[in-house]
Amino acid sequence: MPQIAQLLETYQSQIFWLLVFFGLTFFVVGRGMVPKVMDTVAQRDKQIADDLAAAEAARAKADEEEEAWRVRENENRANAQALIAQAKTEAAAKSEKKISAAQKRLDTKLAKAEAEIEEAFKSALAEVEDVAVDAAQDIVQRLAGVTVTKPVAKSAVKEAMANG
């Protein structure tokens, strides 16, 4: 086993060169280079974290803006809805007024026409009465030779017409 057989003749150079080369490794690689490598990693991690935070903030802002937009949009929509509803009610009221006015006009026209008809009917009836009174006087004169006064004839006619 050379590790033991050669121990006495080689241990000094083994230890010496190990300390030299491990020392070099430690001071040059371990102390000199590794911190820089780790620094790079840390820097990258920091940058990634920063970027993520910025992205997160941007997203939050976008969300906020969207929310504000939505609120505004909803408001606008509500306003529009209210406007439409108002216009609708106004239009409805207006048309109702118009309709009622027209109705009124029609009603008065109708009432007038009815009154006219009534009057015409009445006057026609009165004329018929007059004619009937004259006729009744005439008929009585001719047939009985009696002169009947107009009021008498009139009351007789009235009675007859009321019965008839």
Add this chain to the structure above:
Amino acid sequence: MSADVAAEPAKVDPMYQFTIKPLAEWEMAGIDISFTNSAAWMMITTIVLFLFVLGGMKRELVPGRWQMAVESFTGFIDDMLEANIGKEGRKYVPYVFSLFMFILFANLLGLLPLGVVGIHPFTFTSHFTVTGVLALLSFSIVLVVGFWKHGFKFFTLFVPHGTPVAMIVPIALIEFISFMIRPFSLALRLFVAMMAGHVLLEVLSSFVIDGTNAGPLWGGVVGLPSFLLMIGICALEILVAGIQAYVFALLTSLYINDAEHLH
């Protein structure tokens, strides 16, 4: 069992691969600092690891594959320390990262089949001198951090909360022994795992070669199954290379947690 055995012909010594061969004999202040094959592979490991991490230093916002790979390793160590130690674990990332990657690259580079082109990888993590030094480093960090942060209160580590008064002494003794065993278990675990895997591969490959040389019958009965088994063991060894590096780093971070937070 030493290098002499391998010199005999037609015999494969599975331990020969762990032999340290000096490439240049140097000495400094009475210390032998010969540049060996082991040192050479430590150097290669350091260079490969350096180049690997260098590829991840482009510092791009959108990482390429290489940068991604390096960052996933640092992130892995960072997460492990964060999970085991907490926020204070951050400052140990350079050490634990170096430890984990150094062991991982050493294990993986030692597994490379470069022998086919004449370069023989040397797995220096299969030497307990190396793993021992790494384990002692981790252990010293635990001690230094523990005493630095808590002073003599660090000794309360050996007395868990709610220990009955009568049991304090035996429990403290047991805790102290288990604490002192830590560097050995750290070092031995890695060294044994790496050595066992390499020996197994070497033995199986000797079965393949010797079986095939003995003729088609033995080649079919011994060589082929051994070869198929070797493929599986190779995959397993890659897994073990990662797991052992992970275990070393994980246990180090757990021990540092003890030092940071006591119990």
